Each structure stands twice: as structure tokens, then as C-alpha cells.
Amino acid sequence: MMAKSQTHSDGDLGDLLRVRDGFVLADVDTRSTPGYGQTKSDAQDDLAAGAEEFDELQERLYAQSRENPDSPAVLLVLQAMDTAGKGGIVRHVIGATDPQGIHLKAFKKPTPEELEHDFLWRIEREVPRAGYIGVFDRSHYEDVLIGRVRSLATPDEIERRYDAINDFERRITDAGVHLVKVMLHISKDEQRERLAERLERPDKHWKFNPGDIDERQLWDDYMGAYQVVLDRTSTPHAPWHVVPADRKWYARLAVQALLLDVLERIDPQWPVASFDVEAEKERLAAS
Amino acid sequence: MMAKSQTHSDGDLGDLLRVRDGFVLADVDTRSTPGYGQTKSDAQDDLAAGAEEFDELQERLYAQSRENPDSPAVLLVLQAMDTAGKGGIVRHVIGATDPQGIHLKAFKKPTPEELEHDFLWRIEREVPRAGYIGVFDRSHYEDVLIGRVRSLATPDEIERRYDAINDFERRITDAGVHLVKVMLHISKDEQRERLAERLERPDKHWKFNPGDIDERQLWDDYMGAYQVVLDRTSTPHAPWHVVPADRKWYARLAVQALLLDVLERIDPQWPVASFDVEAEKERLAAS
Numbered sequence: 086m087m088a089k090s091q092t093h094s095d096g097d098l099g100d101l102l103r104v105r106d107g108f109v110l111a112d113v114d115t116r117s118t119p120g121y122g123q124t125k126s127d128a129q130d131d132l133a134a135g136a137e138e139f140d141e142l143q144e145r146l147y148a149q150s151r152e153n154p155d156s157p158a159v160l161l162v163l164q165a166m167d168t169a170g171k172g173g174i175v176r177h178v179i180g181a182t183d184p185q186g187i188h189l190k191a192f193k194k195p196t197p198e199e200l201e202h203d204f205l206w207r208i209e210r211e212v213p214r215a216g217y218i219g220v221f222d223r224s225h226y227e228d229v230l231i232g233r234v235r236s237l238a239t240p241d242e243i244e245r246r247y248d249a250i251n252d253f254e255r256r257i258t259d260a261g262v263h264l265v266k267v268m269l270h271i272s273k274d275e276q277r278e279r280l281a282e283r284l285e286r287p288d289k290h291w292k293f294n295p296g297d298i299d300e301r302q303l304w305d306d307y308m309g310a311y312q313v314v315l316d317r318t319s320t321p322h323a324p325w326h327v328v329p330a331d332r333k334w335y336a337r338l339a340v341q342a343l344l345l346d347v348l349e350r351i352d353p354q355w356p357v358a359s360f361d362v363e364a365e366k367e368r369l370a371a372s
Numbered sequence: 373m374m375a376k377s378q379t380h381s382d383g384d385l386g387d388l389l390r391v392r393d394g395f396v397l398a399d400v401d402t403r404s405t406p407g408y409g410q411t412k413s414d415a416q417d418d419l420a421a422g423a424e425e426f427d428e429l430q431e432r433l434y435a436q437s438r439e440n441p442d443s444p445a446v447l448l449v450l451q452a453m454d455t456a457g458k459g460g461i462v463r464h465v466i467g468a469t470d471p472q473g474i475h476l477k478a479f480k481k482p483t484p485e486e487l488e489h490d491f492l493w494r495i496e497r498e499v500p501r502a503g504y505i506g507v508f509d510r511s512h513y514e515d516v517l518i519g520r521v522r523s524l525a526t527p528d529e530i531e532r533r534y535d536a537i538n539d540f541e542r543r544i545t546d547a548g549v550h551l552v553k554v555m556l557h558i559s560k561d562e563q564r565e566r567l568a569e570r571l572e573r574p575d576k577h578w579k580f581n582p583g584d585i586d587e588r589q590l591w592d593d594y595m596g597a598y599q600v601v602l603d604r605t606s607t608p609h610a611p612w613h614v615v616p617a618d619r620k621w622y623a624r625l626a627v628q629a630l631l632l633d634v635l636e637r638i639d640p641q642w643p644v645a646s647f648d649v650e651a652e653k654e655r656l657a658a659s
Contacts, residue, residue: 148578176470183463290645291435298655358577368585
């Protein structure tokens with residue numbers, strides 16, 4: 086995929102999607118496909134080719150960590166409005182590799198126990214260990230998104246959280262966790278169509294929740310809260326990427342490319358045996 | 373796959389592999405392919421077809437549980453000697469479905485904290501919730517396998533554990549967890565070849581541990597301990613299946629068939645909407 090993104094795309098996808106100073110969320114065209122000029126059907130081939138590369142890099146990342154507990158991990162943080170396609174990313178991008186190397190956590194409404202602790206308490210416990218690829222389906226960012234929009238904490242507390250998040254992310258990146266933060270960005274119209282489909286199809290009813298429409302009615306407030314998140318927490322060590330997601334095939338390809346990019350930078354190596362290979366061959370032959 | 377196993381096989385795979393009174397482990401031909409007369413290349417096609425069926429049934433199982441916290445779960449318990457292919461089952465059978473519906477747990481050597489508790493303490497915490505497919509890569513059976521072979525507990529304690537396991541499994545099956553217990557069974561010669569391959573290939577060295585040969589030297593003791601497990605804990609509510617595993621393609625197909633079998637017996641249904649679909653369509657249109 087990285088090779089692909091170099092071949093097929095107009096530039097480095099990570100660069101194109103990265104949130105820098107002055108980034109304006111409202112200016113993003115959610116139907117656009119930055120850095121990818123090919124068709125949907127090409128994208129499917131490229132996704133399949135990228136899946137093989139992802140699978141090999143994941144195995145190396147895991148293998149490397151077996152002999153060295155200080156080796157790196159990867160953490161994909163997925164944030165989005167409802168129906169934007171987080172589940173599809175998990176299924177089609179992450180699902181392409183060995184489940185044994187994945188640590189997946191979906192953060193729901195906090196439990197009473199979780200609410201008794203600082204908002205990062207439940208997050209900290211799910212940071213992936215060395216060698217794992219962690220995936221957060223929603224995350225600590227909910228505490229400054231719905232937290233802000235629904236006034237679930239005081240303004241001072243919300244304010245405190247942006248810095249707390251930056252400190253937390255600085256600490257885990259220093260400890261070897263490579264963060265890939267992604268906002269999947271759909272339009273309000275696209276969301277209407279996707280919710281309508283869930284209401285049309287009885288096999289999709291279970292994915293619909295009347296609360297989804299309540300949140301939808303606060304769309305502009307959410308976009309405002311996302312803009313603040315991007316302004317305050319897109320840091321050099323943990324930048325945000327806004328991925329236009331009205332076209333699911335593009336969003337999947339883009340998130341895969343971001344993951345391949347970080348894995349290639351890690352460049353994990355098969356570990357050198359910590360035992361005497363020839364001696365073990367002799368023991369095996371004698372057993 | 374179930375349709376397949378009816379079409380292509382000489383009988384119901386679950387029936388053929390199930391451990392009943394009088395079962396003798398030493399009589400199993402580890403290279404055999406009970407109930408499947410086709411070739412390896414047919415098996416790959418059948419595995420792919422079964423994967424689609426598995427994926428759909430998994431989604432239904434998960435969906436059903438969203439509205440009903442008492443709905444069933446599935447728990448695959450995998451036990452085997454080293455190199456028998458547990459990892460390949462997770463990757464190629466379980467990996468075919470949505471990671472979001474899978475609860476995978478690999479049980480390693482118990483930690484000091486775990487050792488302070490009853491052997492079932494750490495197991496209990498990982499029993500899958502309603503709607504999930506749990507996978508135990510090793511399990512509570514280690515405590516009567518290596519536990520017995522290496523005398524990690526007194527004979528009385530080991531003795532107590534068989535009944536404790538049966539009680540535990542009875543309780544969780546009563547609570548709606550459908551247990552699929554599988555021993556992947558390879559020959560000692562096959563293990564030698566697989567360990568030799570790990571020693572030959574630098575990209576496989578990380579999978580090798582000198583301790584594997586120590587355990588291999590106790591092969592007959594382990595087979596004896598497995599025979600006791602099968603005698604004592606293959607119950608009507610939680611039967612064991614011994615899957616000949618010298619041919620990886622057969623083992624994968626067989627475990628997939630066992631899972632499809634239990635999922636088809638559960639026959640999960642898309643849940644009926646708990647909200648007024650028409651009213652929600654109107655709210656959506658107005659939003």
C-alpha cells in the first residue's frame with residue numbers, strides 16, 4: 086500500500102491528511118479522495134495488496150517484541166460521528182491481520198466505576214503492550230466531544246482535559262507507542278442516508294439507536310468541538326488526520342496507508358534467536 | 373460449511389470427532405481426515421465458503437445480544453501440544469469474521485497474582501459475554517495437563533480440579549455459553565518436523581523456545597494426562613472433540629465445522645427493533 090500510495094497517489098497520504106496549524110474542518114470536502122486518483126475498483130485491489138503488507142509488518146512487529154519488552158506498539162485512535170465507518174475500518178483494515186496481535190477496545194458511555202476516576206483512567210488500562218496494534222473505537226476524545234457538547238463536565242474541567250490529553254499522549258509516545266489519530270469525516274447529508282438505510286433494513290435495525298438522531302441534531306456543535314480538538318491536540322508527536330469518509334473505500338485505503346506508514350517507519354525486524362540454534366537442532370534430533 | 377459437511381463428508385463431523393465413553397486417544401490416526409474425503413485444494417474452497425457462513429452467523433449472534441443480555445455466547449477452547457496449530461485456527465478460522473465480536477484470550481504461565489487464587493479465577497474473568505465468540509488459546513485444562521505432568525499441585529488438588537471443571541462448565545453452559553472443546557492432535561513425529569522448521573528459518577526462530585523440547589521429552593506423560601482429561605471432562609453439556617491435526621487444512625476445516633454446527637443450533641435472529649421505525653424515519657427526515 087505504501088508502495089501503492091507512492092505509485093498511484095499524488096503524494097504522501099499522511100502528509101496530505103495531517104492536521105497542521107490553521108486547519109479548518111469546515112473546509113474539508115467529505116466526498117474528496119486526497120492523494121488517490123484511481124477508481125473504487127482500483128481501490129479494492131490496492132486495499133487487498135496493502136492487507137498483505139500490513140499482515141507481514143504486524144507479524145514482524147509482534148515477533149520483535151517477544152525478545153524485547155521495550156519494543157514499539159501502535160495505537161490507532163478512531164473518532165467519528167455515528168455511521169462514519171469506524172466498524173468498517175476495524176473489519177476491513179484491521180481484520181486483515183492476525184487477531185492475536187490486535188488489542189481492540191470500544192469505549193462506551195462510562196460506567197459508574199469509571200466515572201469515579203479521572204477520565205484517562207480507563208484509557209490508560211487499554212494502551213497496547215509492546216508488539217501489539219491497539220485500536221480505540223472512540224477514546225478519551227469523547228470526554229472533550231460529547232463531554233463538551235452535552236456539558237458533562239464543567240468548562241474548567243473540559244479545558245483542563247486538552248492539556249491532560251497532550252501530556253498523556255506525550256508520555257505514551259515516549260514509551261514507544263506510535264499513535265495514529267484519525268477522524269473519519271462524513272457530511273451531515275451522508276449521515277442521513279446511512280441512518281435511513283439502517284431504518285429501511287430489518288437486518289440493520291440493531292445498529293440504530295434513537296439517540297443517534299438526538300446527537301445528529303447537535304451536528305454543528307459537534308463540528309465545533311472537533312475543531313477545538315484538532316486545534317488543541319494535533320501535536321508533532323501525535324498529529325491528527327482528518328480522513329474524508331463519504332466514500333468508504335477511500336477511508337479504508339487511507340487508514341490502511343497511515344498504518345503502513347507508521348509500521349514502515351518502525352521497520353520491525355525478526356528477532357535474533359536468544360538460544361543456540363545448532364544445539365537445539367541436536368536436542369530435537371535426539372528427542 | 374455445514375451444508376458442505378453434509379454434502380462432502382460421510383457424516384456429521386461433530387459426531388465423528390466427539391469423545392464418548394471408551395474413547396482411546398492412542399487409537400487416533402493423527403494424519404486421518406474423518407468425514408472428509410476430498411483433497412486439500414477442495415478443503416481450501418470449502419474453508420472459504422464456510423468463512424462466509426461463519427461471518428454471517430457471527431454477526432447475527434452479536435446483533436441478537438444487543439437487545440437481549442441473556443442471549444447466548446460461544447466459547448472455543450483450544451488445547452494441544454506445541455506446534456499443533458492453535459495459532460493457525462485463530463488466524464484462519466476465527467480471523468475470517470469481525471474482530472469486534474471476538475473475545476480472544478491466550479492463557480500463559482500463571483502470574484504470581486493468578487497463583488494466589490483458585491485456578492479458575494483467571495478463567496472465569498474471560499468467559500465471553502452474550503453475543504461474543506470467545507476463544508481460549510490454552511485454558512483451565514493446563515492446570516490438569518502440565519499441572520499433572522509437572523506435579524505443579526498435589527495429587528489431591530489435581531483430582532479435585534476435574535470435578536471443579538465439570539461444575540464450572542455446567543454452570544456457564546446453563547448460563548448460555550455454548551462450549552466447543554477441541555484438542556488438536558498431532559503425532560510426535562509431526563511435531564519434530566514442525567519444530568525443525570522453526571529452527572531452520574530465521575523468521576520462525578521467535579516461535580521457538582528451548583522449553584518446547586523439554587515438554588516434548590514428556591510426550592507420553594502428556595498423552596496420558598490428555599487421556600484422563602478426555603475420560604473425566606467430556607460431558608454431555610461440554611463434550612471434547614479430538615481433531616487429527618497433522619494436516620493443517622483438515623484441522624481448520626473441522627474446527628470451522630464444529631463452530632458452524634453450534635451456531636446453526638443457536639440459530640441467531642436479527643432482533644426486532646425496540647423503537648418505532650416509522651416515527652424514527654420521520655424524525656430523521658426532519659433533522
